[in-house]
Amino acid sequence: MASGAEDATIRIWQLPEGRLLKVLRGHEDSVTSLDFSPDGTLLASGSADQTVRIWDVSEIKEQPPKSDLGTIRIIDSQLSDPVGSVAFSPTGELLATGGSDGTIQLLRVEDGELESALSGHRGGVESIAFSPGGEILASGGRDGRVRLWQVPDGQALRTIEYPEGTIVSSVTISNSGKWLLFGLSDGTARLWETTRPD
Numbered sequence: 001m002a003s004g005a006e007d008a009t010i011r012i013w014q015l016p017e018g019r020l021l022k023v024l025r026g027h028e029d030s031v032t033s034l035d036f037s038p039d040g041t042l043l044a045s046g047s048a049d050q051t052v053r054i055w056d057v058s059e060i061k062e063q064p065p066k067s068d069l070g071t072i073r074i075i076d077s078q079l080s081d082p083v084g085s086v087a088f089s090p091t092g093e094l095l096a097t098g099g100s101d102g103t104i105q106l107l108r109v110e111d112g113e114l115e116s117a118l119s120g121h122r123g124g125v126e127s128i129a130f131s132p133g134g135e136i137l138a139s140g141g142r143d144g145r146v147r148l149w150q151v152p153d154g155q156a157l158r159t160i161e162y163p164e165g166t167i168v169s170s171v172t173i174s175n176s177g178k179w180l181l182f183g184l185s186d187g188t189a190r191l192w193e194t195t196r197p198d
Contacts, residue, residue: 028047052097102123124141134151
Protein backbone atom coordinates (compact mmCIF):
# COMPACT_ATOMS: atom_id res chain seq x y z
CA MET A 1 0.00 0.00 0.00
CA ALA A 2 1.14 3.56 -0.69
CA SER A 3 0.11 6.73 1.14
CA GLY A 4 0.85 10.37 0.35
CA ALA A 5 0.99 13.20 2.86
CA GLU A 6 1.02 16.96 3.26
CA ASP A 7 4.70 16.75 4.25
CA ALA A 8 5.47 15.89 0.59
CA THR A 9 6.48 12.30 1.35
CA ILE A 10 5.16 8.98 0.08
CA ARG A 11 5.22 5.93 2.33
CA ILE A 12 5.17 2.33 1.12
CA TRP A 13 3.65 -0.17 3.55
CA GLN A 14 3.58 -3.95 3.67
CA LEU A 15 0.14 -5.45 4.20
CA PRO A 16 -1.52 -6.88 6.19
CA GLU A 17 0.83 -6.15 9.10
CA GLY A 18 1.31 -2.48 8.16
CA ARG A 19 5.13 -2.48 8.31
CA LEU A 20 6.76 0.62 6.80
CA LEU A 21 9.03 -0.42 3.94
CA LYS A 22 10.21 2.86 2.48
CA VAL A 23 9.76 6.63 2.43
CA LEU A 24 9.97 8.28 -0.99
CA ARG A 25 11.12 11.90 -1.05
CA GLY A 26 11.26 14.35 -3.93
CA HIS A 27 8.03 16.35 -4.05
CA GLU A 28 8.14 19.84 -2.59
CA ASP A 29 4.47 20.14 -1.59
CA SER A 30 1.53 17.94 -0.59
CA VAL A 31 1.13 14.62 -2.40
CA THR A 32 -2.43 14.71 -3.70
CA SER A 33 -2.86 11.45 -5.61
CA LEU A 34 -1.21 8.05 -6.09
CA ASP A 35 -1.76 5.11 -8.41
CA PHE A 36 0.06 1.81 -8.95
CA SER A 37 0.65 0.57 -12.49
CA PRO A 38 -1.34 -2.56 -13.45
CA ASP A 39 1.68 -4.82 -12.88
CA GLY A 40 2.53 -3.16 -9.55
CA THR A 41 6.09 -2.23 -10.50
CA LEU A 42 5.53 1.53 -10.87
CA LEU A 43 3.92 4.15 -8.66
CA ALA A 44 2.67 7.47 -10.02
CA SER A 45 2.35 10.48 -7.74
CA GLY A 46 0.76 13.87 -8.30
CA SER A 47 1.47 16.87 -6.13
CA ALA A 48 0.49 20.43 -5.35
CA ASP A 49 4.04 21.33 -6.40
CA GLN A 50 2.85 21.01 -10.03
CA THR A 51 4.82 17.85 -10.74
CA VAL A 52 4.01 14.27 -11.64
CA ARG A 53 6.50 11.57 -10.78
CA ILE A 54 6.68 7.89 -11.62
CA TRP A 55 8.71 5.74 -9.23
CA ASP A 56 10.16 2.27 -9.77
CA VAL A 57 8.92 0.35 -6.72
CA SER A 58 9.61 -3.15 -8.00
CA GLU A 59 12.51 -3.80 -5.62
CA ILE A 60 11.28 -2.01 -2.51
CA LYS A 61 10.33 -5.17 -0.66
CA GLU A 62 13.94 -6.34 -0.90
CA GLN A 63 15.50 -3.10 0.38
CA PRO A 64 16.27 -2.39 4.05
CA PRO A 65 13.39 -0.57 5.81
CA LYS A 66 15.82 2.10 7.05
CA SER A 67 16.44 3.25 3.46
CA ASP A 68 14.43 6.40 2.74
CA LEU A 69 16.25 8.02 -0.15
CA GLY A 70 13.63 7.18 -2.75
CA THR A 71 13.86 5.02 -5.84
CA ILE A 72 14.64 5.72 -9.45
CA ARG A 73 12.28 8.31 -10.90
CA ILE A 74 11.33 7.30 -14.41
CA ILE A 75 9.32 10.46 -15.01
CA ASP A 76 9.60 13.81 -13.28
CA SER A 77 7.29 16.05 -15.30
CA GLN A 78 6.74 19.72 -14.53
CA LEU A 79 3.18 20.80 -15.27
CA SER A 80 1.57 24.24 -15.27
CA ASP A 81 -0.81 23.68 -12.34
CA PRO A 82 -1.13 21.62 -9.15
CA VAL A 83 -2.04 18.00 -9.87
CA GLY A 84 -5.20 16.69 -8.23
CA SER A 85 -5.37 13.17 -9.63
CA VAL A 86 -3.34 10.54 -11.49
CA ALA A 87 -4.34 7.21 -13.07
CA PHE A 88 -2.54 4.56 -15.13
CA SER A 89 -4.24 3.13 -18.20
CA PRO A 90 -4.99 -0.63 -18.01
CA THR A 91 -2.02 -1.39 -20.28
CA GLY A 92 0.31 0.79 -18.21
CA GLU A 93 1.37 2.71 -21.32
CA LEU A 94 -0.38 5.99 -20.47
CA LEU A 95 -0.70 8.08 -17.33
CA ALA A 96 -3.63 10.48 -17.02
CA THR A 97 -3.22 13.56 -14.84
CA GLY A 98 -5.95 15.94 -13.70
CA GLY A 99 -4.95 19.54 -13.02
CA SER A 100 -6.41 22.39 -10.99
CA ASP A 101 -6.90 24.30 -14.25
CA GLY A 102 -9.46 21.72 -15.43
CA THR A 103 -7.14 20.09 -17.97
CA ILE A 104 -6.43 16.37 -18.24
CA GLN A 105 -3.13 15.35 -19.76
CA LEU A 106 -2.32 11.91 -21.14
CA LEU A 107 1.41 11.24 -20.76
CA ARG A 108 3.38 8.35 -22.22
CA VAL A 109 4.82 6.38 -19.32
CA GLU A 110 7.92 5.43 -21.31
CA ASP A 111 9.24 8.98 -21.64
CA GLY A 112 6.73 11.36 -20.06
CA GLU A 113 5.86 12.98 -23.39
CA LEU A 114 2.38 14.44 -23.84
CA GLU A 115 0.08 12.22 -25.89
CA SER A 116 -2.96 14.51 -25.72
CA ALA A 117 -4.64 17.14 -23.55
CA LEU A 118 -8.36 17.13 -22.75
CA SER A 119 -10.16 20.35 -21.87
CA GLY A 120 -13.74 20.83 -20.77
CA HIS A 121 -13.91 21.14 -16.99
CA ARG A 122 -14.37 24.65 -15.61
CA GLY A 123 -12.57 23.86 -12.36
CA GLY A 124 -10.00 21.49 -10.93
CA VAL A 125 -10.18 17.81 -11.88
CA GLU A 126 -10.71 15.86 -8.65
CA SER A 127 -10.69 12.28 -9.94
CA ILE A 128 -10.01 10.30 -13.11
CA ALA A 129 -10.43 6.62 -14.03
CA PHE A 130 -9.98 4.47 -17.11
CA SER A 131 -12.44 1.84 -18.29
CA PRO A 132 -11.13 -1.76 -18.09
CA GLY A 133 -10.36 -1.73 -21.83
CA GLY A 134 -8.68 1.66 -21.63
CA GLU A 135 -10.75 3.15 -24.43
CA ILE A 136 -12.75 5.48 -22.16
CA LEU A 137 -11.59 7.90 -19.47
CA ALA A 138 -13.97 9.28 -16.84
CA SER A 139 -13.29 12.51 -14.99
CA GLY A 140 -14.99 14.36 -12.15
CA GLY A 141 -14.41 17.99 -11.28
CA ARG A 142 -15.04 20.87 -8.95
CA ASP A 143 -17.43 22.26 -11.56
CA GLY A 144 -20.04 19.59 -10.80
CA ARG A 145 -19.37 17.80 -14.06
CA VAL A 146 -18.65 14.17 -14.89
CA ARG A 147 -17.20 13.74 -18.34
CA LEU A 148 -16.47 10.68 -20.46
CA TRP A 149 -13.68 10.89 -23.02
CA GLN A 150 -12.52 8.65 -25.83
CA VAL A 151 -8.87 7.60 -25.53
CA PRO A 152 -6.44 8.54 -26.91
CA ASP A 153 -7.91 11.13 -29.29
CA GLY A 154 -9.72 12.99 -26.50
CA GLN A 155 -13.15 13.14 -28.12
CA ALA A 156 -15.79 14.13 -25.54
CA LEU A 157 -18.41 11.37 -25.39
CA ARG A 158 -20.82 12.73 -22.80
CA THR A 159 -21.20 15.17 -19.92
CA ILE A 160 -23.29 14.85 -16.77
CA GLU A 161 -23.82 18.14 -14.94
CA TYR A 162 -24.90 18.98 -11.40
CA PRO A 163 -25.76 22.39 -9.88
CA GLU A 164 -23.08 25.01 -9.29
CA GLY A 165 -21.26 24.40 -6.03
CA THR A 166 -21.40 20.61 -6.36
CA ILE A 167 -18.04 18.85 -6.46
CA VAL A 168 -17.55 15.45 -8.08
CA SER A 169 -14.98 14.01 -5.70
CA SER A 170 -14.47 10.52 -7.11
CA VAL A 171 -15.23 8.49 -10.24
CA THR A 172 -14.78 4.87 -11.22
CA ILE A 173 -15.94 2.53 -14.00
CA SER A 174 -17.06 -1.04 -13.28
CA ASN A 175 -15.04 -4.05 -14.41
CA SER A 176 -17.65 -4.73 -17.09
CA GLY A 177 -17.31 -1.17 -18.40
CA LYS A 178 -21.10 -0.78 -18.25
CA TRP A 179 -21.44 1.27 -15.08
CA LEU A 180 -20.10 4.65 -14.06
CA LEU A 181 -20.09 5.35 -10.31
CA PHE A 182 -19.26 8.73 -8.85
CA GLY A 183 -19.46 10.49 -5.51
CA LEU A 184 -20.72 14.03 -4.93
CA SER A 185 -20.01 16.62 -2.27
CA ASP A 186 -23.65 16.44 -1.14
CA GLY A 187 -22.88 13.05 0.39
CA THR A 188 -24.50 10.95 -2.33
CA ALA A 189 -23.14 8.45 -4.85
CA ARG A 190 -24.66 8.10 -8.33
CA LEU A 191 -24.67 5.12 -10.67
CA TRP A 192 -25.09 5.62 -14.42
CA GLU A 193 -24.91 3.35 -17.45
CA THR A 194 -21.95 4.43 -19.57
CA THR A 195 -24.02 3.93 -22.75
CA ARG A 196 -27.08 5.78 -21.44
CA PRO A 197 -28.06 8.62 -23.79
CA ASP A 198 -27.97 12.18 -22.41
